[in-house]
Amino acid sequence: MKRPMGGSAAIRLRRAAAVGALLALLPYARLPAQGSAEETLAGALMQDWAGAHDTAEQVIFDRRGPAFAAPSVRLSTHISPVSLPWLGAHVLYLEEALQDDPQHPRRQVLLRLSLDTQLRPEQVVRVRQYTFREPGLWRGLAYDPHALAALRREDLQTMPGCDLLLARDGGQFSGGTLGRDCVAPPGDPQRYVDFSLLVGEHVYWYRKRQFRFSDDDLAVESVGYDWPPLHQARLFTCGLRWSPPGYAAQGSEGRWLAPAGLADQGLPVTVATPDGHRYEVELLGGTSAYVPSHGLLLMLHAEPPTAPAALAWAPRDARRIEASLDGLFVQCALVAPSSGS
DSSP, X not given: OOOOOOSOHHHHHHHHHTGGGGGGGOTTOOOOOOOOHHHHHHHHHHHHHOEEEEEEEEEEEETTOGGGSXXXXXXXXXXXXXXXXXXOSSEEEEEEEETTOTTSOSEEEEEEEEEOSSSSTTTEEEXXXXXXXXXXXXXXXXXXXXXXXXOOGXXXXXXXXXXXXXXXXXXXXEEEOOTXXXXXXXXXXXXXXXXXXXXXXTEEEEEEEEEETTTOOEEEEEEEEEOOOGGGOOEEEEEEEEOOTTHHHHTOOXXXXXXXXXXXXXXXXXXEOTTSOEEEEEEESSOSTTSOTTEEEEEEEESSTTSOEEEEEEETTOSEEEEEETTEEEEEEESSOOOOO
């Protein structure tokens, strides 16, 4: 795998010197079970957390206004165990990127898992987060034994105030940061981060909120959750009817546009009307922070994002839903209704 040529000469020399140690540092190697409480609890969290996550992230509040509350983005998050004994016995490497831009990660972090010795010993895992001083040098770290062998503590930086405390609750782990010591990235001293996480088998959910230090007022809130498997999607066909302004007074019924196919997994389509306006049509069936598991939501967004929007709600098992915005009327019907058998 080719890696960026940037970075200090010291890093490149360390990589060359580390080739002989590769066999002892395979990225997926795990330490043998010791039977200790830390091995049991941290090992269980590592097993649940590791894997490839197809994640949707949604900004649900931004104090700067609706123009900054962007629609959900699709993320690809890969979390892998790595062997770094000098850092800890239980270490994960997390790399997160926009799904359509995997070559440019937006987040790279090492996660060191250990038992917390202050809060409920043997029940809480403390997760210390380490970022990279030169992230571009370490992309794909878990899959690059040369880079793994060359990595040193001086290549990392951390903020103890951003530790996550995760407690086991049945078959899952939940928790997050405590207090106001985790400063909001990119180092804005005016805000602090409150981060919550839920991890379990086939479960990966988080909420990130930024508060102002001055008055603890919420500034930004976003959530991330596993994208539902496509085999659970329901397919709808949506009829689109457009009417020019004043059509009611003229007695016109409007003009039918080409129909659109939509799955209820939040994959939008863009519709252009004859007068040059553009609209985004989206169906959400219990897959968003906005929609409970028993709901179906039809959303119409006029472009640009600051323009008006329209919402319609129906029960999750509804076969038909409709909404209108300006002169655009949208009616979606289920393509293959359940037979009930």
